[in-house]
Amino acid sequence: MKKNGLLVKNAPELVTCSGSKPKQGKDMMDIHVIEDGAVVIEEGIIKAVGKTEEILGRFNEKDYDVIDATGKAVLPGFVDSHTHLVFGGYRAEEFSWRLRGDSYMEIMERGGGIVNTVKATREATTEELLEVGLNRLDSMLSFGVTTVEGKSGYGLDLETEIKQLKVMEELDKIHPLDIVKTFMGAHATPVEYKGRTEEYVDFLINEIMPQIAEQNLAEFSDVFCEKNVFSIEQTRRIQEKAKELGLKIKLHADEIVQFGGAELAAELGAVSADHLLQVSDKGIEDMAKAGVVATLLPCTAFSLKESFAPGRKMIDMGCAVALATDFNPGSCFCESIPLVFALATLQMGIRVEEAITALTINAAAALDRAHEIGSIDQGKKGDILILEFPSYKFIPYHIGVSTVDKVIKNGKIVFDKKKGGRIC
Ligand code: NIG
Ligand code: FE
Numbered sequence: 001m002k003k004n005g006l007l008v009k010n011a012p013e014l015v016t017c018s019g020s021k022p023k024q025g026k027d028m029m030d031i032h033v034i035e036d037g038a039v040v041i042e043e044g045i046i047k048a049v050g051k052t053e054e055i056l057g058r059f060n061e062k063d064y065d066v067i068d069a070t071g072k073a074v075l076p077g078f079v080d081s082h083t084h085l086v087f088g089g090y091r092a093e094e095f096s097w098r099l100r101g102d103s104y105m106e107i108m109e110r111g112g113g114i115v116n117t118v119k120a121t122r123e124a125t126t127e128e129l130l131e132v133g134l135n136r137l138d139s140m141l142s143f144g145v146t147t148v149e150g151k152s153g154y155g156l157d158l159e160t161e162i163k164q165l166k167v168m169e170e171l172d173k174i175h176p177l178d179i180v181k182t183f184m185g186a187h188a189t190p191v192e193y194k195g196r197t198e199e200y201v202d203f204l205i206n207e208i209m210p211q212i213a214e215q216n217l218a219e220f221s222d223v224f225c226e227k228n229v230f231s232i233e234q235t236r237r238i239q240e241k242a243k244e245l246g247l248k249i250k251l252h253a254d255e256i257v258q259f260g261g262a263e264l265a266a267e268l269g270a271v272s273a274d275h276l277l278q279v280s281d282k283g284i285e286d287m288a289k290a291g292v293v294a295t296l297l298p299c300t301a302f303s304l305k306e307s308f309a310p311g312r313k314m315i316d317m318g319c320a321v322a323l324a325t326d327f328n329p330g331s332c333f334c335e336s337i338p339l340v341f342a343l344a345t346l347q348m349g350i351r352v353e354e355a356i357t358a359l360t361i362n363a364a365a366a367l368d369r370a371h372e373i374g375s376i377d378q379g380k381k382g383d384i385l386i387l388e389f390p391s392y393k394f395i396p397y398h399i400g401v402s403t404v405d406k407v408i409k410n411g412k413i414v415f416d417k418k419k420g421g422r423i424c
Helices: 025-029 052-058 092-100 104-109 114-123 126-142 158-174 197-214 232-244 261-268 281-290 298-303 311-316 337-347 352-359 361-366
Strands: 005-015 033-042 045-051 064-068 074-076 078-080 145-151 178-186 220-225 248-253 272-275 293-296 321-323 384-387 404-409 412-416
Touching: 005 052, 005 384, 025 311, 025 352, 033 052, 045 052, 078 352, 078 361, 092 104, 114 158, 126 145, 126 158, 126 412, 158 178, 158 197, 178 197, 178 232, 197 232, 220 232, 232 248, 232 261, 248 261, 261 272, 261 281, 281 311, 293 311, 293 361, 298 337, 311 321, 321 352, 321 361, 337 352, 352 361
Parallel strands: 005 064, 005 074, 078 145, 145 178, 178 220, 220 248, 248 272, 272 293, 293 321
Antiparallel strands: 005 033, 033 045, 074 384, 384 404, 404 412
């Protein structure tokens, strides 16, 4: 008999992260735990949430596929709101140079870094990019990610930027994870424009961005706003154009030096400003006031051997903080959510409840999707995680190891650890 949907019952902790807006400052502690909780999902959408007793009084178990979550905490699916997941080639050799002491910017300035990946991505076929993309998405799913953002920016020409975004579009169709696409043509100046960044900015604005918008290939526009990459003025020009074209704004801001990126993000009405290792107090205040989500990427700081972003201070000053991996081939070849948790909680002074908010409802807000994902609330997508352990407190406690037993996406079980991984 065809069932009405899925019913998960007896969860010792059902962590709902309830809400449809980013949580700022001390509200990040409110993760809303229902003890002995249950959730009903019909046609991919959450129909009801509550105590098991109450839910079983309203819904007949026989009409549903039932998961008994006795001994297992239930949470919203994680949202990885900042990645560069589609790229050709790898940079393991450069990483070994960084281990011997060369800095990320030194390698970039002598012609390595992003432009190396640009060459490999231009040479890669769509099929090759799809194949590596699928493997990467499977790995993310195993860590409990149900929505991921992906940026272009390894093409830096019209053809390859479009190729990257179309690969993401296709991955979104063939893999259970949802992908949110960001155009990042202003990731570096390509070799053919070396020494002519201003002309490259004109090319982006006049030739590439209108095409991206016309073909509806991206929802966000991002810029690597950094000393010796794209200036504040160049970033402003690109992002004003993006807004004109209907794209929403993100920024790689204040990563290597303090540059006024966070202040600019607030001025532009950006949805998020990301990295922020060197953010100023004024930048933090501006983001808190303007409601810009401050997205912190601790695995990147760790991989670059830099100090972490002042996450504790940002929360204390009232920001909505999100956490993400920044998975990419250079500064952070790492898609590990357990490592994000470990660094955020053990190294940045972020509490476990705040870290959960940062990877669910606030990460959803960083993608302008807090109304449809990021919490277990009636009417939202049925994206939920079942852990192997009875409490969310096991997530950072099991250091660096995934605690995810099952992942449910749009009401369907798509990952089961005991069955060896992705099952649909
Ligand atoms: O977010 N900071 C700039 N962009 C990426 C790194 C990209 C790369 O090195 O390939 C980042 O860290
Ligand atoms: Fe990035």
